[in-house]
Amino acid sequence: MKQFRRLTALVLTVTCAVSIYAQHGLVGFANYSDMGLQGTTGGAGGKIVHVTNREDFTRYAGAKEPYIIILDADLKGHYDYSTNPKQKHDVISVASNKTIIGGGKGAHLDSLGLDINGQQNIIIRNLKITKADPDAIAFRNTHHVWVDHCDLSSQKQENEANDGLLDFTYGSSYLTVSWCKFHDHDKTSICCSGTRNIADYGKQRVTYHHNAFINCTQRNPRIGYGLGHIFNDYNEKNTSYAIGMFARAVVNVENCYFKNVNEAFCQMYSAAYGEHDTYWGFLKSTGNIFENTSKSTKGNSDGFDVSKYYHYDFAMDDASSMPGLISKMGCMEGIESDIIPFPGDGAIGVTKGTRISCGDIEGATGYIYKIGVTPGALNTVDPATLVLQPLTTYYWQVTVAGGKHDGKTSPVFRFTTADPKAHYPMPENGETHAALREIKGETSPCVPMSLRWRESFDAGSYTVYIGSKEDLSDATPENVVRTSYQPKGLRHGETYYWRVDVNGKDGTVIEGNTWNFKSDISKAHVGRNEVEHAVRGGLCFPERDVMAGWIVASNDSCNVGDQGPGYMSFVWAGDDGVYDFTTAYFDESSGQGWFGLYVNEERKDQWTATANNNKMVTRDTKTVELRQGDEIRLDFYTQKNMRCRTDYIDIKANTTGISNLTADNDTDAKRIYSIDGRYIGNDMRCLTKGIYIINKRKVVIP
Template sequence: MTLIKRLLSLTLTAAICGTAGAQHGLVGFANYSDMGLQGTTGGAGGKTVHVTKREDLSRYAGADEPYIIILDADLKGHYDYNASPKQKHDVISIKSNKTIIGGGNGAHLDSLGLDIKNQRNIIIRNLKITKADPDAISFRNSHHIWVDHCDLSSQKEERDENDGLLDFTYGSSYLTVSWCRFHDHDKTSICSSGTRNLADYGRQRVTYHHNAFINCTQRNPRIGYGLGHIFNDYNERNTLYAIGMFARARVNVENCYFKDVKSAFNQMYSTDFGKNDTYWGFIRSTGNIFENTKNNTEGNSNGFDVSQYYHYDFAMDNASDIPALIAATGCIEGIESDIIPFPGDGAIGITDGTRIFCSDIEGATNYTYRIGTSPDNMQNADPASFKMKPSTTYYWQVTINGGKHDGKISGVFRFNTASAKAHFPTPSDGDRHTALREIDKEASATRCMPLTLRWRKGFDARSYTVYICGNKNMSGAMIKTVNTESYCPTGLKQGETYYWRVDTNRKDGSVEKGDVWSFKSDISHARTGRNEAEHAVRGGLCFPERNAAPGWIAASNDSCCTGDQGPGYMSFVWAGKNGTYDITTAYFDEKSGEGSFSIYVNDNCKDTWTANVNRNTMQTRTTHTVNLSRGDEIRLEFNTMRNMRCRTDYMDIKPAAKKTRH
C-alpha cells in the first residue's frame, strides 16, 4: 500500500471509527487458538466500569469476574526515587479476563506499574506509564495478551531503578504488542526469562507490529526460546542494539525501519560457538530499511512460517511508509469506543460452532452484523445462527446501534475457517531430521518424553483415527482413535522413515480422510571403543560445543555436548556384536550447580548418577555389565539444575571385564 493510500485509509478509518491506526483490531499471535482459548477477548461479556481512583482500579482489575475497565483519571504511585532507603515498587495486579483502557486521550500512570502473574486473556490499551519500578508492565506465566496504543517510558538516568517497560517472562505465550510507543529507556522489552529457564521452552510466541522504539538502548524487543514476528516497527537511536535473539528463538523481521541504530540485530551469548550452540537465535530479515544503520543487518535463517498461526498481509505497510505513521503510535483519543472483533482479524483455523461477536461498546443496545465471503459481498446476518463452511475466508463488519456511538461502523475484519481435514502436522510433512524425543512443555520436565504427533483441528471434528507405519501405502499400520489433536506412538526407531495419516471423524458421523505425511529421524551408530558425544543424535536442550576456552574443558576431539537448564539426550544405535559391555561416560562437573545423568538401553534405565562434585574437572562414570544387542538404542539422558550446564565428552564401550574366580 502506498503512503498516500495508507494515510487516506487512516483518515477514513479515523472518521468512521474515531481511532486512527487501530483499524484492524487485534492481529497476531494473541489470536491463536491454544492453551484452552480460541483467541484474546479480554473483559468481553463483563460489565463496563469507569474508575478514577486507584482503589477502584485495583478492585476491578483484581476481581475474578470479567470487566471492561475504563480509567478516566491519571494516577500516581507511591514509589519515591528520592527516599532513602528507596521505597518498595508500586504495582496494580491484574487477573484474567480483563480489558483496561485509558479513557479520552489516555490515562497516565506515574511511578505505578501493572503486574500480571499466572493469568490469561487480558487487553491493555491507551495507557501512558512512566518511571514504573521495576517494570511498567510485567507478565509472568500468562498467555493470550494484547497491549495496544500504550506509551511506555522511564528516564535513562534512573535506569538502575527501572528494569523493563514490557516484560513477558516465565512461560508466557501468545502476545501481540501493537501501535505502542517505547522511549527513553535502557532494557525495553524482553520475551523470555533470560537464560536457563525451562518454562519458556515451547512458549514465547509473540507479535510486535507498528510500534516505535525511540532512544531505547536495547531489547526492542529481545526474544528467547520461542517464535517472534516483528513487522512495521520503527527503531531510532537504539544505542546498543535494536532486536536481540537467543536460545533457539526464530524471529521474522519484516518491513521495519531502522534509523541511527548501532546494531539492528544482536546475537546473544553464543557468538563463540555458532548456530549449534544452546543460546543461538535465528532471524529472517525481509523488506527492512536501514538508515545510518550498518551493523548486523543481515538475517541468518529462513525464519518460520507465520501463515500456520495467523494472516497479517492486509495489515502490513511498506517499510518506506513507517516514519510517517509514528504519530499514530502511543495514546490516542477515543479508543474506548474501538470495535474489537472476535475472531480476531486474520485469525485462522476457526472451527464449527465458533460465534462471531464484537466487544461491548458502552451504551449500545445491539449490533448489526454484515458477513460474506468477500468484502464487496457482505449481507446482514445473525451471528448466532450463521453457518460457516470449512476452508473459507469470511469478511465481516459491525454497526453499533444505540448510545452515543450509534451508527458507528467498524473496519472490515476477516478470518479463515479450518480445513475439514486435520492439517499443519508436527513434525512437518517430509521432515528429515525429526527428534524422536522431546521436552514436555506442559510440565517441569526432568527428562525428555517420546515424540508426540500433532496437527491442527479439523473444522467439525468429533475425534480422529491415527494411522502410522513404515510404508507409504499404510498397509499394516498401527491404528489409534483419539479425542485430541495429538498422539504419542510407541516403539519408533532411530533412522527410520515413518508415514502417518489422520482421519477426521466428523460430528455427523462421516469421515474426512487425511493426507499421508512422513518424517524421518537421524541415526548415529556406536561401536566398541570411544564414541564422541558430539557425533550422537541429540535432542531436547543438547547442543555441540567446541573448546572455546582451552585449559578449562579438556574434551577429546576438541568438542563435547552441552545441555542448557533442563533435560536433553544423546542417542546411539549399537552396531557392534551382541554381548555384555561396560560403558564409561566422561562428563564435565562444573564448580557449581548440579546435573543428573542416566543411561538407557531402549527404554530400560541401566544407571543413574548426579554431577555435584563441583571441581571444574572432567569426571568418569562406568556402568558395568550392560547387555547390548545389535540395533539397541543407547541413550544418555541428562537434566541440568541449579545453574549448571551438563557437558558430556564421550561414551567408551568395552567388553565387560571378566570376574576373577578365587
C-alpha cells in the first residue's frame, strides 16, 4: 500500500484511542468553523515534547509556538490547606495552539490548576487535577477548546476554598467536554460569567457528552446566554441540582442518566417572572432516564437545531448504557497515540479547499488514507489530490505507517461539505419577531441588525438583495465578502424579502433562495406610553409585579435592562408636529446607566443615571419633531453594575417651540395657518385647541 505523508497546515494532533466503546475523537461545538478557525486542532504542526517537571511544563505551555506537550510525571502545586493564611492561586498559564496530554495512565496535578485567558485552539486530555484553587481548569475569553478524558475533583470539606472544576467564562465559546469524570465537588462547571456579564452574549456554544458528575452539588454543568448540548452524561448524587440554565440560554439534554439527583434541571433566578425574564433559560429534554429523581425532570422548550452546527448521532448511546460506561470516563492509558481527524468527526459546512489530514503519531513515517462516500466502500486516496464535492458526506480512515504504532488503524470518521448556496439564514426564513437591532459592545447602544448566513462551498464573494417586494424588484444589489450584511432603514412591522447570491471563485453565480422576515411593532400616541408594551431588544426584558416600597412604577410594571445594552421601540402613530417627552426611569444605587432618546437614527437627548438614590425620576426632552411612522427608541446600556429600569415615556404636544422648527426661511418659520389655509399670525400664544399648519407641517394643539 502506498504511504502518504501528512501536510502540517491543517493537522489535528494526538488524542483519543481506538477502543471497544463509543469514542469518536472530537465531536461537538469545538468542531464548528467560526472566529477564524475551522475547528480545534490544538498543537497541530508543532513539536512533540515530553516534560517531567514544572519548569519545562510552564515554558512549553506558555510559549507562542504550537506544541504537543506530553506530561510524563505528576506535579504538585504550592497550594497548602494547612497553612494560615492558606496559599492560593497556584496555576500554570496555557497559551494558544497547545495540546496537553497526560502520558501513560494520566498525569496528576495536585493543588495545581490550568489558567487560560484570551487564547484559542487548545486541547487538554488525560489529566487528573485535584484540590486546585480557584479552578482546576479556567477558560476566560477563549475559543475552540476540547477537554477530554480528564478526572477533576476537590476535597468536599474544602469546597469553600475552591470554585469550579472546569469554568468557561468571559466571552468564551466553542467548547467540547467529553469522557471526563467530575466528582466530590460543589460548583462543578459553569459556562458563563455569572448572572450579569455581556461578554457572554451571543457566545457560550458548548457540548458535554459522555461525562460523569458524581457527588457534585451543583453546576453539572450550568449554562447561561448561549447554546448548550448535553448528551450521554451520567449524574449521580447532585444534592442541589444537576443541570442549570439561565440568562436566555437554550439547552438540549439527550439520553442522559440521572440517579439520586435532588433536582434534574434548575431554572436559575427567574422562576417568579417566567420566560420573558432576563434570567430565564430554555431546556429540551429527550430520551433521559431518571432513577430516584423526580424533581424538575421536564423541559420547557423545543430547544435548538443541533444539526445546523454539527452531526453527532453516530456518537450517541442509549441512556440505559450510561452506568456501564462510567469506567471508561476519566483518565485512560494510551491516549497520546490516538489518531484524530481533521475535519473533526461529524463536522459540517466543510468548504472546497479543506485538506483532509490526521494528527502526528510519534515515530510514524507516514499515513495511509482510505476515503469514500459510503462507510463500507473506502479506497486508498492521496488527500492532496482529492477534490471535494458540495453537499456530500465523506467517510475516511487512517492507518499509521512506521514506528512502534505501525499498522494502527483509526475508526471510520465522517464530515459533510457545505451547500453551494448561501444557507442557514439569520433571521430564519419566515421569522415574524425579528429584532431589528443587535448588541455591538458592552458600553455602546445597539446597532441595526445584520443579516447572516453560513459560508457556502466555494464562494469568492456574495451579492445581497433586500426589499419589501417578494420579487425583489425594489432591491439594490450589494456585494460583500463576509457572510453578513447590515441593511439600513428597516422599519418595524414591515415584511422584508432577501436573497444572497454566491459569486464563485471560478466566476459562476449561484442564485440563492428568497427568504423573508417580519418584526413586531408597537405604536405610540399622545399621552403615557408604558414601555413594557414597547418592542424590546438586546438585554431588555419586562419586570412584572414591581416590589412595593422600592420601585413605584405605573401599572406595577417596567422594563429592566441587565448588564449591557438594550432598547425599547415605538412607532409614532399620532399627528405630525412638535412634542415634549418625559421619560421615567429608576436610578438604582448600585451603579450608573446611560440612556439615549432617538427618533429614527437621530439622537434627540442623552443622559446618565448618576443620582444613585433608588428612586423613580424623570427626564424631560423638549421640542422633538415627529412624523407618522417615525421610530421613537430609548436606548440604554448599563455601567458599573446598574440595572436600567424604565417605567414610561409621556408625550405631549409642544406649544412653545416654534422657534426651534426647521424652516425654509425665517418668514415661513413664524407663519401660522389654519387647517383650511387661512393665515392666523406668527405668535404661538394666539393659538387655541385645534390643528394648524406651521412651516407646511400639521401641528396639533391639544
